[in-house]
Amino acid sequence: MALVRERRQINLRLPLPEPSERHPRFPLPLPPSVSSLSAPNSSSSATVIPITDLEKLNVLGHGNGGTVYKVQHKRTSEIYALKLVHGDSEPTVRRQVFREMEILRRTDSPHIVRCDGIYEMPSGDIAILMEYMDLGTLDTLLQRNGTFTESALADVARQVLSGLSYLHSHKIIHRDIKPSNLLVNNKMEVKISDFGVSKIMCRTLDACNSYVGTCAYMSPERFDPDAYGGNYNGYAGDIWSLGLTLFELYVGHFPFLPPGQRPDWATLMCAICFADPPSLPETASEEFRSFVECCLQKESSKRWTVAQLLSHPFVCKDPCL
Numbered sequence: 001m002a003l004v005r006e007r008r009q010i011n012l013r014l015p016l017p018e019p020s021e022r023h024p025r026f027p028l029p030l031p032p033s034v035s036s037l038s039a040p041n042s043s044s045s046a047t048v049i050p051i052t053d054l055e056k057l058n059v060l061g062h063g064n065g066g067t068v069y070k071v072q073h074k075r076t077s078e079i080y081a082l083k084l085v086h087g088d089s090e091p092t093v094r095r096q097v098f099r100e101m102e103i104l105r106r107t108d109s110p111h112i113v114r115c116d117g118i119y120e121m122p123s124g125d126i127a128i129l130m131e132y133m134d135l136g137t138l139d140t141l142l143q144r145n146g147t148f149t150e151s152a153l154a155d156v157a158r159q160v161l162s163g164l165s166y167l168h169s170h171k172i173i174h175r176d177i178k179p180s181n182l183l184v185n186n187k188m189e190v191k192i193s194d195f196g197v198s199k200i201m202c203r204t205l206d207a208c209n210s211y212v213g214t215c216a217y218m219s220p221e222r223f224d225p226d227a228y229g230g231n232y233n234g235y236a237g238d239i240w241s242l243g244l245t246l247f248e249l250y251v252g253h254f255p256f257l258p259p260g261q262r263p264d265w266a267t268l269m270c271a272i273c274f275a276d277p278p279s280l281p282e283t284a285s286e287e288f289r290s291f292v293e294c295c296l297q298k299e300s301s302k303r304w305t306v307a308q309l310l311s312h313p314f315v316c317k318d319p320c321l
């Protein structure tokens with residue numbers, strides 16, 4: 001596990017895309033004052049929580065430019081997570097948070113983290129109020145409890161596929177599916193989070209050839225679009241990342257590299273683009289192997305879609321049998 005931790009400290013994030021793509025296609029009007037709230041999702045649309053009614057309890061984590069706090073609503077004692085991005089953050093960071101806000105305010109799915117409010121302070125600080133996921137991320141669970149069983153992973157896969165099905169049907173590509181972007185609560189509900197590098201496709205055939213996200217989980221066609229016909233299908237890219245995520249949670253280390261090896265960009269690029277997709281160890285069942293194989297097809301056209309994967313025996317068999 002120490003080796004896993006060491007790997008995770010390396011910054012494998014890539015820059016945001018070219019300016020033409022960076023601006024939200026549906027500009028998000030922010031509320032004008034400190035206590036203004038846009039409550040994007042259906043269940044919370046009637047309730048406005050002034051930010052002054054929230055008390056900070058502790059830091060849950062630091063992301064790329066922002067800090068996430070555990071906060072408590074003073075009147076109801078309800079616990080939430082509040083992501084705060086400072087007004088003096090780099091423009092890139094602010095663009096990411098705007099992108100995340102834009103997507104969170106339009107999504108409403110049990111497998112996507114719920115957004116309960118969006119705030120802009122006069123200081124320029126921006127905050128996103130989210131449901132609190134008390135077990136943290138799948139990455140945290142891997143480090144804390146070790147590798148996952150197949151039945152736990154089938155459950156994870158089912159839930160992430162449901163979230164992706166929602167996103168893809170709304171023409172949203174996540175582009176950064178990985179264990180540290182999948183939140184979990186004590187009911188073992190898994191929810192997709194962190195939409196800072198996601199993309200809303202305006203037209204079905206929109207090209208999606210920008211180079212954002214965490215490169216370790218990128219599909220071969222994102223690393224090398226020319227070798228795969230110029231454009232890449234971002235929806236299929238999310239499936240590749242899901243395959244790698246499940247693989248990693250099963251073996252406890254990043255799939256393309258031996259445990260403990262420090263992944264630099266060039267090594268990753270060679271491993272992902274030129275090596276065969278990794279195979280699960282012999283301990284894995286036929287069904288799990290087949291599922292991961294369907295996700296890790298190097299040719300994106302051969303990769304299964306969300307709908308196909310939701311009917312794969314690995315996820316659609318009765319979990320009680």
Ligand SMILES: Nc1ncnc2c1ncn2[C@@H]1O[C@H](COP(=O)(O)OP(=O)(O)OP(=O)(O)O)[C@@H](O)[C@H]1O
Pocket residue numbers: 060061062063064065066067068081083113130131132133134136137180181183193194196
């Ligand atoms: N809704 C939430 N409930 C509980 N913990 C959360 C919640 N959202 C985020 N966190 C915690 O805060 C950490 C930082 O989250 P954040 O989305 O800002 O960044 P990240 O995904 O870890 O990193 P990056 O932005 O660089 O991709 C997460 O790793 C997680 O531990």
